[in-house]
Amino acid sequence: MSKGNIFAVVLIVAAFFVGRHWFADTPTVMTDSRSGAGYSGGAESTGSARSGLVRAIHTAPRTGTVHEVREGELIMDKVKVAEPGDTILVYPGSYSETVYIDKDNIRLSGVIEKGQRAVLDGKGHLNDAVLYSGNDIVVENLLITKYKGNAIMGQAGNNFEIRNNIIVDTGVYGIFPQLGKNGIVTHNVISGIEDAAIYVGMSDNIHVAHNQVFESVAGIEIENSRHAIVENNYVTNNTGGILAFITPGLPVKTTYDVIIRNNFIVGNNHPNFGAPGSTVAGIPPGTGILIMAADEVVVEGNIISDNKTAGIIITDHNNAPNTTIDPESDPAPDKVAILDNLMHNNGYDTIDEAKALMLTEFKTGNPDIVRVGVSRDSCIINRHQYVTVGVDNWAECGFTHTGDIMTYLLDKPVEPREIDPSEVGKVAYLGICAGCHTYTGRMIGPPVQVIQALYMDNAQGLADYIANPVKKRDDYPEMPPQDYLDATTRLAVAEYMLSVSK
Amino acid sequence: MPKTVMQLVLIGFAFLSLSVLADPAKVYTTCAACHGDKGQGNPQLQGPVLAGLSGEYLTRQLQAFQQGKRGQHPQDVPGQQMAAMAKSLLSEETDLAALSAYIEQMPLPQQSTRLSGDLKSGNAYYQNNCGACHGGQGQGNPAFQAPRLAGQDSDYLRRQFMYFKRGIRGTDKSDKPGRQMAMMANTLPDDKLNDVLAFIGSL
The missing domain is CATH 1.10.760.10 (Cytochrome c-like domain)
Known part of the structure; x- marks a missing residue:
C-alpha cells in the first residue's frame, strides 16, 4: 500500500469517528414550558394553601404594647422590658449596640421617615447587630453597617420574618437564620459580606424572595436545609450568586427540595475575598449558581448571564474545592432539574478544570452548565440551548415548570421551639x-x-x-x-x- | 550511619561539648552532624529540619528528650538516638533556651524534594484537619504551641504523624500539645496522608 493510500485510510477512519461524534446527535428536543406537567415538590414536601403574595407569616393585628426608641436610647433597654406580642419601634438615628432577643413574638421595626432609617452601626468593633433566639420574631426596616460578625442572625427561632433591611459591610454573614422552621427573608439589600449575604443554615420551609445581594463572596446560600424557595432576587457581582450546598460536617446532613427560580443572576465575577482555606474561598469567581451535593434542586426561569466561569456548576463533594468528605452525607447532588432559564454570555473566562472537562466531550465554546462528579437521576429540558458539559446523559425532565408550588411556607406558624433544660x-x-x-x-x-x-x-x-x-x-x-x-x-x-x- | 561511626561521633562531641556550654553556636556544632550546619536537616540520618522552628518548640522538645517524655518508645529509633544525644551531650547546664534561640534565627530552609500527590485534596484535608493549629501556610502558631510544618522533610513528618497515630508519641500526660496532636492524627483518613504531605511540601 502506498503512502498516499495509507493516508487516505487514516483520513477515512478519522472522519468516521469525527462524523459519528458530530452528526450522531438525536434530533433536538424542544420543550414548551408554558404548559405541561408541573413540579409537585421534592421529598416530604407538603402543599400550601397560600395564594397570592408571599410576604408575611404573621398577619393578625398586633395587640401588644408599642415601645418607642429614639436616638440616644438603647434598643436593648426596650427588649428587656418587652413582653411577647410587643412591638419595638426604632426611630431614625444612629444606634451602636448588639440587640439580643431571647423571648418570643417580638417585632423589631425601624421607622423610616422621609428615607431616613434607624442605623445600627457596629463602628468596626461590635460583632453582631441583631441576634434572636425567640420564635415569631420580625426584624424589619433597619440599616445595619460595620459589624464584624452578623447583621441579623437567628438562633433556632421558628416563624421568622426578616424584611426591608439594608445591610452594608457587616462581616461574615448578612442575614443568617440558623436552625429555623417556617421563615421568610424578603426585600433586603445586602452587600460587602465576606461569606454569604443571605445564609439559610440547617432550616426548613424557607422563602427567600425579592432581595438584592451584591459584592459579597456568596450571594444567597441554602445550606443543609430543606423545602426552600429562592425567587425573584437580584444577585449580581458576587463571587458566586446562588448556592445550594451540603456543607460536610454539620449536624444536619441533608439539603433537598430547593427551588431557585425567576432570579436575575448576573455578572457574579467579584474577586473572592473569603478567608483563605474556608469553604467559600474555594468558589471560583464568575459562578452563577453552584449546586454542591444538594438533592432535588430545581432551577427555573432565571436570567443567568455574564458569569465568567459558568452559569451553573453542579458538583459532588469529591470534586469541590476546600471540601472534605462527611461519611454521614451523600456527596452527590441527585435529582437536580434544570428547566428553562435564559442563559447568555457565561463561561467566557472559565477555569482550567471546566476546560479539561469540555475536552473530554469534544466540546467547544463557553460553558453555561458544568457538571462534575456523580449526579444521579438529574434532568434537563431544552439542553440544546446551552453549552454544557457533563449533562449529555441527563434525562428529559418529567415536568416543565414549578408553577404549582407557590411557597414552602407552612399554612400556620409552627409551634414555638420548646427547649428542655x-x-x-x-x-x-x-x-x-x-x-x-x-x-x-x-x-x-x-x-x-x-x-x-x-x-x-x-x-x-x-x-x-x-x-x-x-x-x-x-x-x-x-x-x-x-x-x-x-x-x-x-x-x-x-x-x-x-x-x-x- | 553505621553504629560504630555514630558512637565515635557521639564520643567526639561529648568531649567537645564540655568546653563549649556557654556558646550556642559552639553547642550547635554537636547538632549539625545530623541536622546540618544550617539546620537544614539530613534525611539520610533521619535528622529533621530545625531551621524555621520556633525557639519555644525547640526548647520544649529538647526538654522532652532529656526528661524521657520523647524518644523512649522502642519503635522510635531515631527518637531514641536523639534522646541519647540530648541526655549525654547537652548537660543540665546547657542553656537550652539560648541554643533554641540560636537555631530559631537560622534562615528558612530551601525547598527540598517534592512529594507527588493530589494537591487539591491535600489542601482540603490540610486546611480542614491541620491548618487550624499549624496555620494555613504551614507556618506554625505559637498560640497553640504548634510547630512550623512548611519546609520540613516529608519523611520526618510522615514518621512523626504515624507515631502520634500509633501512640508512640504524644502519650505523656504532661505533654499536652503532644496529646492534642495525637487526637488529631486519628481524624485524618489514612488514604489522605500522602496528599496532605505533598501539599505541605508544596508550601
Whole structure:
C-alpha cells in the first residue's frame, strides 16, 4: 500500500469517528414550558394553601404594647422590658449596640421617615447587630453597617420574618437564620459580606424572595436545609450568586427540595475575598449558581448571564474545592432539574478544570452548565440551548415548570421551639456554634474536632473562652464573644461541643 | 550511619561539648552532624529540619528528650538516638533556651524534594484537619504551641504523624500539645496522608 493510500485510510477512519461524534446527535428536543406537567415538590414536601403574595407569616393585628426608641436610647433597654406580642419601634438615628432577643413574638421595626432609617452601626468593633433566639420574631426596616460578625442572625427561632433591611459591610454573614422552621427573608439589600449575604443554615420551609445581594463572596446560600424557595432576587457581582450546598460536617446532613427560580443572576465575577482555606474561598469567581451535593434542586426561569466561569456548576463533594468528605452525607447532588432559564454570555473566562472537562466531550465554546462528579437521576429540558458539559446523559425532565408550588411556607406558624433544660447545650450548639464550626471542616472557625483536641475535657476552659475569645489565628476571622449567653448555657454548650462525635 | 561511626561521633562531641556550654553556636556544632550546619536537616540520618522552628518548640522538645517524655518508645529509633544525644551531650547546664534561640534565627530552609500527590485534596484535608493549629501556610502558631510544618522533610513528618497515630508519641500526660496532636492524627483518613504531605511540601 502506498503512502498516499495509507493516508487516505487514516483520513477515512478519522472522519468516521469525527462524523459519528458530530452528526450522531438525536434530533433536538424542544420543550414548551408554558404548559405541561408541573413540579409537585421534592421529598416530604407538603402543599400550601397560600395564594397570592408571599410576604408575611404573621398577619393578625398586633395587640401588644408599642415601645418607642429614639436616638440616644438603647434598643436593648426596650427588649428587656418587652413582653411577647410587643412591638419595638426604632426611630431614625444612629444606634451602636448588639440587640439580643431571647423571648418570643417580638417585632423589631425601624421607622423610616422621609428615607431616613434607624442605623445600627457596629463602628468596626461590635460583632453582631441583631441576634434572636425567640420564635415569631420580625426584624424589619433597619440599616445595619460595620459589624464584624452578623447583621441579623437567628438562633433556632421558628416563624421568622426578616424584611426591608439594608445591610452594608457587616462581616461574615448578612442575614443568617440558623436552625429555623417556617421563615421568610424578603426585600433586603445586602452587600460587602465576606461569606454569604443571605445564609439559610440547617432550616426548613424557607422563602427567600425579592432581595438584592451584591459584592459579597456568596450571594444567597441554602445550606443543609430543606423545602426552600429562592425567587425573584437580584444577585449580581458576587463571587458566586446562588448556592445550594451540603456543607460536610454539620449536624444536619441533608439539603433537598430547593427551588431557585425567576432570579436575575448576573455578572457574579467579584474577586473572592473569603478567608483563605474556608469553604467559600474555594468558589471560583464568575459562578452563577453552584449546586454542591444538594438533592432535588430545581432551577427555573432565571436570567443567568455574564458569569465568567459558568452559569451553573453542579458538583459532588469529591470534586469541590476546600471540601472534605462527611461519611454521614451523600456527596452527590441527585435529582437536580434544570428547566428553562435564559442563559447568555457565561463561561467566557472559565477555569482550567471546566476546560479539561469540555475536552473530554469534544466540546467547544463557553460553558453555561458544568457538571462534575456523580449526579444521579438529574434532568434537563431544552439542553440544546446551552453549552454544557457533563449533562449529555441527563434525562428529559418529567415536568416543565414549578408553577404549582407557590411557597414552602407552612399554612400556620409552627409551634414555638420548646427547649428542655437538658437540651440547652445541644440547642445552643446547633443554633449558634454550628453557624461557623463544622465537625470536620473549616467553615469560618476551626473544626469542632480541633477544638476537642485543644480542650479535651476542659469544658470550663472552653466556656470561659467563648465568653471572651482572644484572636489566635491570623488567617481566621475573630471569634465574636458569646457573652449574651448566661454562664450556665455557656458551660452546657461547651460540654456538648466536647462530646459530639459527628 | 553505621553504629560504630555514630558512637565515635557521639564520643567526639561529648568531649567537645564540655568546653563549649556557654556558646550556642559552639553547642550547635554537636547538632549539625545530623541536622546540618544550617539546620537544614539530613534525611539520610533521619535528622529533621530545625531551621524555621520556633525557639519555644525547640526548647520544649529538647526538654522532652532529656526528661524521657520523647524518644523512649522502642519503635522510635531515631527518637531514641536523639534522646541519647540530648541526655549525654547537652548537660543540665546547657542553656537550652539560648541554643533554641540560636537555631530559631537560622534562615528558612530551601525547598527540598517534592512529594507527588493530589494537591487539591491535600489542601482540603490540610486546611480542614491541620491548618487550624499549624496555620494555613504551614507556618506554625505559637498560640497553640504548634510547630512550623512548611519546609520540613516529608519523611520526618510522615514518621512523626504515624507515631502520634500509633501512640508512640504524644502519650505523656504532661505533654499536652503532644496529646492534642495525637487526637488529631486519628481524624485524618489514612488514604489522605500522602496528599496532605505533598501539599505541605508544596508550601
